Amino acid sequence: MAAVGNVFNIERHSLHDGPGIRTIVFLSGCPLRCKWCANPEGLREKSLFVFKQQCTGCGMCVSACSRSAISIVGGKSITNREKCTLCGTCIMACPEGARRMYGEEMTVEQVINIVVRDAVFYRQSGGGMTLSGGEPFVQKQFAYDLLAAARDSGINTAVETCGAVPWEAIEPAVGLIDTFLYDVKHTDPEKHRNFTGKTNEDVLRNIRRLGDENAHIIVRVPLIPEFNDTAEELSAIAEVAADAGAERMDVLPFHKLALSKHDAMETHFLMEAAEVLPSERVDCLVQEAKKIFKNINIEV
């Protein structure tokens, strides 16, 4: 039993990722590198954030770092990410709370103890626990153990997955999951590779297999400019969703909330220059897609 896994956030009282009021457990690690990723801090086991607006340039972190990874430039601390070993010493040294590490080892028991705190809300709202990420099945044994522990506590379970993992990673968990929130990003393998780093072979195979298993699926489509923002592509994804027996397809419009995270991680947001689609344009695309393919409900 994998008693320990890597978690980069736990969000309570969420209304977004599955039915009712939920606790979202974000597991670190992902096989994809989507250009628009909203959670870049979840791609690796740990990520060091430096909040520049809080930094006074006092230099306490410079003295604390045994790797000489930090310097003060223009009155703010800059971290050399090549030298940094993510030891976390500078976080303790900073008097302003300007440094924070995302990603920590937690036991199944520690996570479930947080999840069960809101059991009364789950019962009243039809909510529960959602595993998200990153990609939860990257830490498959930890994910299975969390799902089994939630089930033992009578808690509804959902998993938000990109599907880009071997079927063997998903199969043992199928009976433990009430709802799959399943991302389908594009039906064309090469376009998928260009924007995510991998083709969609696993994604399309796994959703078919889940359909064969009669799993409860809600397909989610991040609507990304110059990637999948056409009625034809949305309708093609809708057909994949319908073939798998999905309850519905949710369209999630592109946003740039990851910009501030990249700023704190001193990395570059690859879609910084992309245009956020106006809501009227999103609605129009969805209406057009519904005309092309009518056999599934599409929501924004």
Ligand code: SF4
């Ligand atoms: S996490 Fe450790 S190695 Fe990295 S900058 Fe801070 S003190 Fe230095």
Ligand code: SF4
């Ligand atoms: S210790 Fe904190 S406030 Fe001081 S320079 Fe480092 S990050 Fe900035």
